[in-house]
Amino acid sequence: MLDGAVLVTGGAGYIGSHAVLALLDAGHRVVVIDNLTTGFAWAVDRRATLIQGNIEDDGLVRAALRDHDVRAIMHFAGSIIVPESVTDPLKYYRNNTVASRALLESAVVCGVRHFIFSSTAATYGTPEKVPVSEGDPTVPINPYGTSKLMTEIMLRDVAAAHPINYCALRYFNVAGADPEGRTGQSTAGATHLIKIAVEAATGKRETVGVFGTDYDTPDGTGVRDYIHVSDLAAAHVAALDLLVAQPARSHVLNAGYGRGFSVLEVLDAVDRVTNMKLERVVQGRRPGDAGALVADNRAILATLDWKPARDDLDMIVRDALAWERALQQRS
Known part of the structure; x- marks a missing residue:
């Protein structure tokens, strides 16, 4: 167990709030920094300490690191919409790259020893082969992927110069919600396919x-590797355990299940789970989208003490749908 607290940036957001739950359930002490631009204070479990602010605020971050005896950081804060990154690249380089640089500097100054970063399969761009492995070329085709790859490079260089190790988890498509209904994807205007589909199934679209x-x-439709958000959160806890146990080693790992589903296959799954037929509207390709992104996940399975527990597309859809219905009741 880590000797000290874990700081979770973006812990009021979708994936971050699930990571907070996983950490707390594993017995860790958790501090969250979130500016609540897209996150929600109510999504942060009450067992955690929530600080509202920006990770570029050196004074706020360093006070939090010192006051709460933070020994590890899980970094989720940032912007994540691929088409928006194409139309507003500077936003992504500010929110994802420049802000990460500031956070890393605060970590070094305050002696934080472990850093887990939410990277993305978008770092690969359009892969030469599918499934894609960690050693394959990283040639992003959108500013979102580039902004994340730049942070991976910073982590590599910082770890070479300072006593800190890291794990960059390259997410594939994250979906679903906490099976206990404690949190889920709640941001309005989401662009994730399963979120959109369950919104349509509940009458929001x-x-x-x-x-x-x-x-x-x-x-003919895009193929993606969908990973349940609770499995992904568990992988973060396993990554933290590994970094603590092996402080001289760092890792870059794909976080996926190793198989892909097309857009139409996902919509068919939603139809099965809901026993209804979603209306589908065919449109042109979006800028920055790759045709297929599927993880070669052998490395994460061999490296972490982690095995997927919810590797089932219909299960992912059911959990997402249950959360969407809970949101309707909340509003």
């Missing part, structure tokens, strides 16, 4: 867009 049917995939 009239249709679901299918962006591109001419990809080099079995049915």
Whole structure:
């Protein structure tokens, strides 16, 4: 067990709030910094300490690190919408790259020894082969992926110069919600397919867009590797355990299940779970989207003490749907 607290940046957001739950359930002491731009204070478990602010605020971050005896950071704060990164790249380099640089400097100044970073499969761009492994070329095709890759490079260089180790988890497509209904994806205007589909299934949207049917995939629609958010949160806790146990080593690991589903296959799953038929509207490709992104996940399975517990597309959809219905009741 870590001797000290874990700081979770962006811990009031979708993936961050699940990581907070996983850490607390494992017995860790947790401090959250979130500016609540897209996150929600109510999504942070009451067992954690919530500080509202920005990770670029050196004074606030360093006070939190020292006051709460923080020994590890899990960094989720940032912007995540691929098409927006194409139209507003400077926002992504500010929120994802510049802000991460500030956070890393605060970590070094305050002697934090372990850093876990929420990276992305978008660092690969359009991979030469599928599934894609950690050693394959990283050639992002959008500013979102580039901004995350730049942070990975900073982590590599900082770890070479200072007594800190890190694990960068390259997420594939994260979906679902806490099976106990404690948190889920709550941001308005979300762009994730399963979130959009369950919003349509509960009447929040009239249709679901299918962006591109001419990809080099079995049915022409984009193929993605969908990982349940609770499995992903568990992988973060396992990564922290590994960093503590092996303080001289750092890791870059794909976080996925190793198989992909097309847009149409996902929508078929939602139809099965809801026993209804979603209205699908075919549109052109979105800028910055790759045709297929599927993880070669052998490294994460071999490196971490972690095995997926919810590797089932229908289960992911059911959990997402249950959370969407709970949000309706909340409002």
